[in-house]
Amino acid sequence: MNKHLPYRDWIFEEETLPADSAQALRRHLQGCPDCRAAAEAWKAARQSLANAGEKSPRTGFTARWKALAAERIRVPSRRPAWAMLAVSSAGSLVMALALAVQTSTQGFSLAGVFTRDLSAAAGALEDWMDTTSSLGAFLTIVSRSIPPACYLFAIFFVSLIGILWLLLFVRSTAQGKQQ
Amino acid sequence: MVSVSALGQAGKTAVGRTGAAFKENPVVVEIQKEWLLAAREGDVDAFGRVVDAFQKPVFNLCYRMLGNPEDAEDAAQESFWRAYQGLSKYDFQRPFGTWMLSIAAHYCIDRLRRKRPILLSLESLLPEDDAPDETPNPEDQTHRKQEQEAVQQLLSALGREERAMIVMRYWHDMSYEEIARSLKVSVGAVKSRLHRARHTLAERWPVHSLSPVSPGGGHE
Ligand SMILES: [Zn+2]
Numbered sequence: 001m002n003k004h005l006p007y008r009d010w011i012f013e014e015e016t017l018p019a020d021s022a023q024a025l026r027r028h029l030q031g032c033p034d035c036r037a038a039a040e041a042w043k044a045a046r047q048s049l050a051n052a053g054e055k056s057p058r059t060g061f062t063a064r065w066k067a068l069a070a071e072r073i074r075v076p077s078r079r080p081a082w083a084m085l086a087v088s089s090a091g092s093l094v095m096a097l098a099l100a101v102q103t104s105t106q107g108f109s110l111a112g113v114f115t116r117d118l119s120a121a122a123g124a125l126e127d128w129m130d131t132t133s134s135l136g137a138f139l140t141i142v143s144r145s146i147p148p149a150c151y152l153f154a155i156f157f158v159s160l161i162g163i164l165w166l167l168l169f170v171r172s173t174a175q176g177k178q179q
Numbered sequence: 180m181v182s183v184s185a186l187g188q189a190g191k192t193a194v195g196r197t198g199a200a201f202k203e204n205p206v207v208v209e210i211q212k213e214w215l216l217a218a219r220e221g222d223v224d225a226f227g228r229v230v231d232a233f234q235k236p237v238f239n240l241c242y243r244m245l246g247n248p249e250d251a252e253d254a255a256q257e258s259f260w261r262a263y264q265g266l267s268k269y270d271f272q273r274p275f276g277t278w279m280l281s282i283a284a285h286y287c288i289d290r291l292r293r294k295r296p297i298l299l300s301l302e303s304l305l306p307e308d309d310a311p312d313e314t315p316n317p318e319d320q321t322h323r324k325q326e327q328e329a330v331q332q333l334l335s336a337l338g339r340e341e342r343a344m345i346v347m348r349y350w351h352d353m354s355y356e357e358i359a360r361s362l363k364v365s366v367g368a369v370k371s372r373l374h375r376a377r378h379t380l381a382e383r384w385p386v387h388s389l390s391p392v393s394p395g396g397g398h399e
Contacts, residue, residue, distance in 0.1 A: 012377040012378050013374070014373075038381055038382075042378075045333060045377075045380040045381055046377075048330050048333070048384075049345070049350070049380075051326055052326065052327060054235050054239040055235075055238060055242040055248075056235050057234055057238040057248075057255060058248075061231075061255070062234060065227065065259050065260070066223060069223045070223065072260065073223065
């Protein structure tokens, strides 16, 4: 049994001890240098916490917070950039798929893609789509008017826009962080 | 109409030393609730007033937790941002100060969990250019500086949660119940961990060296 217990616990107790416990602790402290040292150490440590006071931030804390908030609130307005990027990527993907359908049904050759005439280009899509439906008929007419080379240019153009948007977004984010 | 009693109650137990202003002046309290309501609708300037009123306790908590002014600034700014974003979850029955400190404490605890605990940064040992000292006497300043360092070293001996509890208790006069609610632990856990923390602080107090006696018993 530890001879310092329960006194050592009582030293660090914040709540007021019952009179008999307080009396017993007082007696123990008189005869026990270790516990007396513990009590004095806690008293001194507590005093140093009390003396330390509240630390203040540098002046202009609120202004800095407002700037931070303004910066972060501005971020959602950049969402259209992401939306644009998503749309252009999706557009590229759709066109790439359409091109893949065309080339896979007719045998792919890069030279062929550029030289193939309008009717050959439309033929592949015509087979693929249901021409009995009005949507199918419409798409057939549309696809007939677009040669594969145009698909390639469109993919290139839309991807370029997507990359430009991404670069602009990254740059504006980096500038925002520097502020 | 603004319910004064809701924030009046907040005023009673608002963050210790700074909370005193809210106790005495119901007008300030009422305005403050309006700031919060406006901020909840997205008014940054209104929340700026809240930041202004609570910057000191929040910064102090972050500083005591993290040990250096740079991290404390970062953490305090981030805590206010989180509070601003989470205002819809704020319960007006609860003192705003303790809610705010709870956000800051959680943020600091997470930050310490991610990073290895730091002791004293170089910056904290160098003279600071901020907060003009009321005691121009260089001897007093040196003494205060040493005392501040001793306090930060004492705190660094504690675990993350215990440190938060000690700061909430001894700097911000928060009750066991408020600390428990803020840190999402039981009141019993707060009592036992504060007890252990006091023992650690006494053990680490530079002037004395104590023979180790296992603390605890009766509080867990
Ligand atoms: Zn003893």
